[in-house]
Amino acid sequence: xxxxxxxxxxxxxxxxxxxxxxxxxxxxxxxxxxxxxxxxxxxxxxxxxxxxxxxxxxxxxxxxxxxxxxxxxxxxxxxxxxxxxxxxxxxxxxxxxxxxxxxxxxxxxxxxxxxx
Numbered sequence: 006x007x008x009x010x011x012x013x014x015x016x017x018x019x020x021x022x023x024x025x026x027x028x029x030x031x032x033x034x035x036x037x038x039x040x041x042x043x044x045x046x047x048x049x050x051x052x053x054x055x056x057x058x059x060x061x062x063x064x065x066x067x068x069x070x071x072x073x074x075x076x077x078x079x080x081x082x083x084x085x086x087x088x089x090x091x092x093x094x095x096x097x098x099x100x101x102x103x104x105x106x107x108x109x110x111x112x113x114x115x116x117x118x119x120x121x
Contacts, residue, residue, distance in 0.1 A: 031061040052109040
């Protein structure tokens with residue numbers, strides 16, 4: 006946003022109040038992910054939860070100031086749900102628990118660069 010406002014000097018004067026927001030921590034992002042999953046009636050295995058949290062720790066420690074935060078988490082969850090769907094459709098007779106549970110493998114191909 007700072008770059009956008011600096012392109013046109015007159016534009017910045019039209020926004021006299023600018024708010025800066027800190028990025029969420031990995032713990033906060035994991036809580037956001039959990040809320041998103043619960044809203045969609047999904048849950049994570051312990052391995053998936055650990056994998057997601059470790060990924061969020063890595064992202065939080067290596068991202069620029071303007072990290073997309075909750076949008077990034079939403080994209081991770083949506084991608085994992087798509088991978089989960091492909092995994093489950095390949096099974097012959099999935100049980101209800103399998104239909105509602107994301108596993109670590111559903112998060113395997115996600116990288117920071119996909120969502121910046």
